[in-house]
Amino acid sequence: MSGDVCIVGVGIHRFGRTDGVSGLEQGVFAVNQALGDAGIDWQQIQFAYGSSDAAGNPDTMVERLGLTGVQFINVRNGCAAGGSALFSAQMAIKSGEYDIGLAVGFDKHPRGAFDAKPAEYGLPEWYGDVGQMVTTQFFGAKITRYMHEHGITPTTLGRVAEKAYRNGAHAPHAWRREPVSLETIMDAPLVSDPYTKFMFCSPAEGGVALILASEKKARELGKPLIRLKAATMRTRPPGSFEVFAPSIDLDPADGRPRGTATRIASADAFRMAGIGPKDIAVAQLQDTEAGAELMHMAENGFCADGAQEQWLAEGRTEVGGALPVNTDGGCLACGEPIGASGLRQVYENVVQLRGDGGGRQVPGNPKTAYTHVYGAPGVSAVTILER
Amino acid sequence: MHAIAEGLFTNETPPRLIGGRDRASGRVVFPCPEGDRFDPVPLGRTGTLWSWTVQRYRPKSPPYAGPDAFRPWAVGYVELPGETIVEARVVNVDFAAIRIGMALELAPVALDPDAHDPVMIPAFQPIGVAA
Numbered sequence A: 001m002s003g004d005v006c007i008v009g010v011g012i013h014r015f016g017r018t019d020g021v022s023g024l025e026q027g028v029f030a031v032n033q034a035l036g037d038a039g040i041d042w043q044q045i046q047f048a049y050g051s052s053d054a055a056g057n058p059d060t061m062v063e064r065l066g067l068t069g070v071q072f073i074n075v076r077n078g079c080a081a082g083g084s085a086l087f088s089a090q091m092a093i094k095s096g097e098y099d100i101g102l103a104v105g106f107d108k109h110p111r112g113a114f115d116a117k118p119a120e121y122g123l124p125e126w127y128g129d130v131g132q133m134v135t136t137q138f139f140g141a142k143i144t145r146y147m148h149e150h151g152i153t154p155t156t157l158g159r160v161a162e163k164a165y166r167n168g169a170h171a172p173h174a175w176r177r178e179p180v181s182l183e184t185i186m187d188a189p190l191v192s193d194p195y196t197k198f199m200f201c202s203p204a205e206g207g208v209a210l211i212l213a214s215e216k217k218a219r220e221l222g223k224p225l226i227r228l229k230a231a232t233m234r235t236r237p238p239g240s241f242e243v244f245a246p247s248i249d250l251d252p253a254d255g256r257p258r259g260t261a262t263r264i265a266s267a268d269a270f271r272m273a274g275i276g277p278k279d280i281a282v283a284q285l286q287d288t289e290a291g292a293e294l295m296h297m298a299e300n301g302f303c304a305d306g307a308q309e310q311w312l313a314e315g316r317t318e319v320g321g322a323l324p325v326n327t328d329g330g331c332l333a334c335g336e337p338i339g340a341s342g343l344r345q346v347y348e349n350v351v352q353l354r355g356d357g358g359g360r361q362v363p364g365n366p367k368t369a370y371t372h373v374y375g376a377p378g379v380s381a382v383t384i385l386e387r
Numbered sequence B: 001m002h003a004i005a006e007g008l009f010t011n012e013t014p015p016r017l018i019g020g021r022d023r024a025s026g027r028v029v030f031p032c033p034e035g036d037r038f039d040p041v042p043l044g045r046t047g048t049l050w051s052w053t054v055q056r057y058r059p060k061s062p063p064y065a066g067p068d069a070f071r072p073w074a075v076g077y078v079e080l081p082g083e084t085i086v087e088a089r090v091v092n093v094d095f096a097a098i099r100i101g102m103a104l105e106l107a108p109v110a111l112d113p114d115a116h117d118p119v120m121i122p123a124f125q126p127i128g129v130a131a
Helices: A023-038 A058-064 A081-094 A125-129 A135-150 A154-168 A182-187 A215-221 A261-273 A290-299 A307-313 A332-334 A336-355
Strands: A005-016 A045-050 A072-073 A100-108 A191-193 A205-214 A228-236 A282-285 A368-375 A379-386 B016-022 B038-041 B046-055 B075-080 B082-091 B103-106 B123-126
Touching: A005 A023, A005 A215, A005 A336, A023 A058, A023 A072, A023 A100, A023 A205, A023 A215, A023 A336, A045 A058, A045 A081, A045 A336, A058 A072, A058 A100, A058 A282, A058 B082, A072 A081, A081 A100, A081 A205, A081 A228, A081 A336, A081 A368, A081 A379, A135 A191, A135 A332, A135 B046, A154 A182, A154 A290, A154 A307, A191 B046, A205 A336, A228 A261, A261 A290, A261 A368, A261 A379, A261 B038, A282 A290, A282 A336, A290 A307, A290 A368, A332 A336, A332 B016, A336 A368, B046 B082
Parallel strands: A045 A072, A045 A100, A282 A368, B082 B123
Antiparallel strands: A005 A205, A005 A228, A100 A205, A228 A379, A368 A379, B016 B038, B046 B075, B046 B103, B075 B082, B103 B123
């Protein structure tokens, strides 16, 4: 195939809680919106990759969309599921086998923290019995170490959450659309120290669909060319600190930071796109908790470890700042339907690159946009879009 | 002592945790995995706190098997010099007094102190504290 893979249609079902509408139906809603956006009908879709963690098999949506015999592959890959669906879809086009197809993700999780069973992670039963099979514990311990090493204060965690809810107020697809004051965030009950309840995202519901096409096909459709310059998905290197770890390796003797799946996925994406972090105009970074956004700013190469303290104090990651981060409020404001979450980030970047962001639009006509997801047990997916 | 699982603690008094040493690389992990890739190895009783948090709400059951009545507890990662960093409860210390780098010693605690025959789980306390 010559040229780039392009995103020619996007659709989203509002995130949050939609009683009476199944996860699959939310996915179908998003697909129909994306088809309309691309100006095509379902019969033209040549293949699909669908991701859902807890809301059923994505391929069953052909019953609702049309029994065209289309190739439809289901993807489960933890929090990187949406990113993996997108990665697979672009490979199908890059291979030259197809010129237009779909990446769709949806989910619908029960309320409360995610249920995790020790056996699913290769862990002994006692680890769950003692109460350590809890994701929020890991997040608390991880940021406590990071704050200790790099001089990050709790107020900076609060600023991340404050920004998320402020941005979410301008995103029609967001769940939490009311600004929350820094004082309210900081004074709220602790969940896992140092995080208060406003600093964690919640499992949620939602659906996102992206239609991908070859550059030739995109030109035929007459759509603005939103180019997918890189899509990577990587697993963890030795020594990383991941969720549900009864032990972790000693710190590297040479003083270098621990390797992470994010660092690998990010470096590979920048290499493929032929640009660097300083060239990115807007970024959506995994923020399942406030500190994740901070750590991921550094792991993706946007700032040095510890510089986040100053970045947040100066508002550099605000919509009008030097590098706007999580312009739709991210996971903190949108919640995390696992199968859809990574695709929401790409959806938001397409909105930004088209200039359709309304009250959350990044000024200055952004040309480059970055997404990053991270999840258990040490997986990460990155995309870079250019217009 | 009635341990929560076989192979976690040595039979000494006081006990030690049992880790696993990778036969090929020498890397130490906790607990010792099943299979023949790792040799069981008793871990040091003392170390320093590497990181920590407080579990402020009762985890879901299953899998959590602790008492219904819940009181928050601290959980940390304890660096055992030259070995590995193990995850365990941090006990017999006020949450406000917990500091990264503080010296700790192994002090297993009961998962449910009110149980008839309580099971003991991995935990560390500040060195010198009377349990």
